[in-house]
Structures are given as structure tokens and as C-alpha cells.
Amino acid sequence: MPGSGSPEFRTSNSLLQRFRGELRVIPVEGLPEVREGDDVAALIAAAVAVEPGDVIVVAHKVVSKAEGRVVPLDDVEPSPQARELAAGEDPRRLEVILRESARLVRTRPPLVIAETRHGFVCASAGVDASNAAEPNTVVLLPEDPDASAARLRGRLLELTGAGVAVIVSDSFGRAWRQGTTDVAIGCAGLQPLLDLNGEHDAAGYELHATVIAVADELAGAAELVRGKLNRVPAAVIRGFGLGGEGTARELVMPPERDLFR
């Protein structure tokens, strides 16, 4: 067991120093309905005074809309498989879900749990109808949510001078548990996983296999103030203190480690 003078212990102490203290989760209110081509970073910067070190969590739907990832269902011709999975619901929506799926994980029509091209396992391959600006459209996940987060981060730095982290979030269901929690599907300026392996707890024991998905916990915390209604698609988390570099792809369990494929 190392004493407090060992390098390992100093590392964990300095890690915690940055990591502790009060956290504030602030809803970004007053954003307008977002349309294709809108500058989401400018809308956020106009609505809230961001500070260096802030984590800005943005619901993927505004990002997707700004990036034009909206599909009018009138343009969609459903396949036989989509009709089969629809179970009385709109087969065109199921067709879009199938197109967004790399692999179907479970189906109970009209419910589809799919793996997206990004590797995320979620309901409807992330295809969603709620909050669409107009009926008969569905909203897809961003093509590359990590790139979306990096662009937002760069643009926020340009506009405000503040170096922030950005998380693009979505609401995912979970195996074995009821309800959704928001998780990170895109990430920039932040290590999404806080690895405490080799750190030592207060009793001096090594913590094995303690890797905390902080990006997902930040996304969930933001959801608590965002709500689903009344257009609060973003939140600022102040005081988290851990930055770094990383992407939400790191949150995807590699197939060889995945016991639940």
C-alpha cells in the first residue's frame, strides 16, 4: 500500500482536487425552434454566458435539425420488412429505422432495438418523431455526433473565447431498467470515461475496474433541468473541472468485451 508520498497517491489527490466541489446545472432557455443551417453555437452563446471549463450539453435533436437530418415520411417507400415490423404503426417510420440500423438487436413490433452505424444500441436506431418541427417528419441521429460536438466546441470558442467541453445527448432506454436516461452520443473537450484503475481509495486499497462514464452522467444531469417540453434543448454544467480529449465512440463497448450482443 503506497504512502501519501507515492506518485500514485499524488495523482489521485490532484485528480480529485479538480474533480470535487459543487456542480451547477443551468438550463439554457429561450432558444428558438432550430432549422437546417442554423448556427446552434451562436444561439447558445446568445442565450447564456458560457465560461471556460463549462460543459455544454446539447440535445441531439437540435444538432440533427441544424444539420438537416430530418426525413419527410412522404418521400419514404416502406419495404416488406418495415411493413412487417410496423404492427399497425406507420411503416414508413420503420423503414427509416431499418435504414439507420447496422444490426437489429431485438424486435417486438413495433418496438425495434437496433445498433446504429455509430455502434450505439438504442430504441428505433435513434430515429424520433417527437419535437419534430412539422408532422410527418422524423429526426435522425447526427451523421457523426463526435464531429458535431467538436464543431460546436470550436465555434463556441470562436464566438466567446471560452474553452468549453460539448456533449451531444440522446435519451436511451436500458436493459433491465425502466425509463430512459440521457447519455452522450457525441463528445468533445472531455474524457468521457474517468479511469480510476490504479487509483487508491481512502482505505488505501487499489480500485480495480472502476471506470466511470462521466459523460453519460453529465448528459443525465443536464436532462434533469432540460425537460422534454418548452424548448430547453441545452444545459450548462459548471464546476465539473475535468477536461481532456475524447469521443463518445469510446463509450461503445467493443464487441469482444460485450456480453450482451
Place this chain on the structure above:
Amino acid sequence: MPGSGSPEFRTSNSLLQRFRGELRVIPVEGLPEVREGDDVAALIAAAVAVEPGDVIVVAHKVVSKAEGRVVPLDDVEPSPQARELAAGEDPRRLEVILRESARLVRTRPPLVIAETRHGFVCASAGVDASNAAEPNTVVLLPEDPDASAARLRGRLLELTGAGVAVIVSDSFGRAWRQGTTDVAIGCAGLQPLLDLNGEHDAAGYELHATVIAVADELAGAAELVRGKLNRVPAAVIRGFGLGGEGTARELVMPPERDLFR
């Protein structure tokens, strides 16, 4: 589509009114090492000024220790199955895991994903060695974490006069995603699931199947300030605003709805 005068819309507005605004997540620092019989609520009340409406998130380990849910491994005789699953690690720890398991969900020795008697699916049936006050002991989940939360809540009311909600949390891994997030395994004074079914979003569309596991998001937010090190086993979340009654058992997916049993 109902207008803003419809009862449904008024409901969702008033729900959001309570639900929005800034959230503060405050670590409870300076707690001593907890031992069997300790009054955890009194320790928390002495360390932080709780206010009515606060959500107090307590890591299950301090609750378990206070409730005497600590097993000395010297008292444990491993079964043949435990020896088989140990894969070179301590078979006595595996034996305790098997005793705490209602059902093994996946095994990759020495890794065991199990369903506990409470219905939670998690690694090692919640049995954990880290942060144990002494070596050669393991810490179990509380016998009834909802009852533990209710007792803490009642005692905090008695001691401080403040009506608070209490969440007992643990770090769970997830299918398909790397890293752990903290979730609620016990809950009192709070509806763990926020059901927005039948609510209407800003564009007036009904939100189907939108049930948010707020108790899990609150547990995750608390984890962000608690860290694993330096004994910060509790956090106060201020400004959440939604109370109600409910238990963490409601977060367990009923078998008939579970696609991943």
C-alpha cells in the same frame, strides 16, 4: 392537437414549472468511516445544512456498513461452483456473490453478471470489496434499499425538520456501453420515474413512451461530485423540485416487458 387551454397542456406546464431552473449538486464532505450501528442520517445532518426539497443521494456502501451488511471472507466456505467461477481470484468472494444472486445472467470467470433478490441486474450481484474498512471483507447491498432510504428520510426529518427525498445509489455497468454510472437502488420521497406520456411537447405533439428515470439521473449527478476516493459518500441535490412517493423497485423492468432477460 390541444390548444394551450386544454387540461393536458396546463398539466404539462405546471409540471415543468416545478421541474425547471438551476440544479446544484453539493458534495457532503467530512463524513467519518461508517461502522455497524452508526446513525448515517445524523452524520449527514452534522456535515451539511439540508433544506426542504433537497434530494440526498447516499452511496449504498455507507448504508450497508451501518446496517452490518459486511461479510468477513474467513467465515466463507466456497462451493465447487464458486471455485469454478473464480478463475484464479478469491473463490470466497465468488461464493458470497452466488449467495446474493437470484439468477446468473452472464458469466465470464471471474466476471459474474447476476440478478439480485431485489431484481437488479449488475456485476457481482452488488458485492464489492473496494472501500471496505478492513481487508478480507466484502460489502453486500442493503437487504431492502427502499426501506433503508425511507428510514434515512424519516430520521433526517426528525433531526432537521426538513422534508427531503433520499436515494441510495450504486455504480452499475451497462449493456453495450463502457464504464459505470450510478443508479438508484433505493428511493424515498421521490417518484423515480417521470412519466411524460400524454404530455405535449413545444410543437403540440403527444410524447409517447417518454418515461424518464430521474432517480437514476440524480444518482449519476451525485456521483460526479462524490468521486470514489477521499470519503465523499453522499451529495445533496438542490433545486430538483419534483417529489412524490415511489420506490427504486419501480425502476426494475418487469420480466414480461424485458427483452434482455
